[in-house]
Amino acid sequence: MEQIITCINCPVGCRMTVQISDNGSFLSVSGNTCPRGAKYAQQECTIPKRMITAVIPVRGSSVPLSVKTAEPVPKKLIPEIMSELAEVTVMLPVHSGDTIIPDVLDSGVDIIATRSLP
Numbered sequence: 001m002e003q004i005i006t007c008i009n010c011p012v013g014c015r016m017t018v019q020i021s022d023n024g025s026f027l028s029v030s031g032n033t034c035p036r037g038a039k040y041a042q043q044e045c046t047i048p049k050r051m052i053t054a055v056i057p058v059r060g061s062s063v064p065l066s067v068k069t070a071e072p073v074p075k076k077l078i079p080e081i082m083s084e085l086a087e088v089t090v091m092l093p094v095h096s097g098d099t100i101i102p103d104v105l106d107s108g109v110d111i112i113a114t115r116s117l118p
């Protein structure tokens with residue numbers, strides 16, 4: 001099976017052709033200009049991952065806190081992580097980079113603050 005995907009690692013946006021076996025295994029990729037594209041293609045066709053960004057409420061503040069995953073997480077976990085984030089309220093002060101939820105859903109990835117609130 002052949003799949004056409006676009007690399008999202010830089011603005012060039014190389015269109016790549018990925019060969020996938022009948023059982024869904026990655027076989028090869030062409031069309032990438034650099035090794036980052038090949039790595040992305042393999043990941044996208046096996047365990048696609050994305051960064052998550054969100055805002056959560058802060059107790060005693062009308063300004064919400066922006067947060068993100070410290071690294072990309074498997075796409076299939078996004079709905080569950082968003083549900084987890086919907087249950088969280090943080091206390092002041094918060095510093096940019098603080099861990100808000102460690103190892104969210106046992107993914108090995110932390111949810112971290114992306115701004116400071118005094």
Ligand code: SF4
Nearest residue numbers: 007010013014034037
């Ligand atoms: S393959 Fe390399 S050059 Fe092409 S979009 Fe991806 S990162 Fe950019």
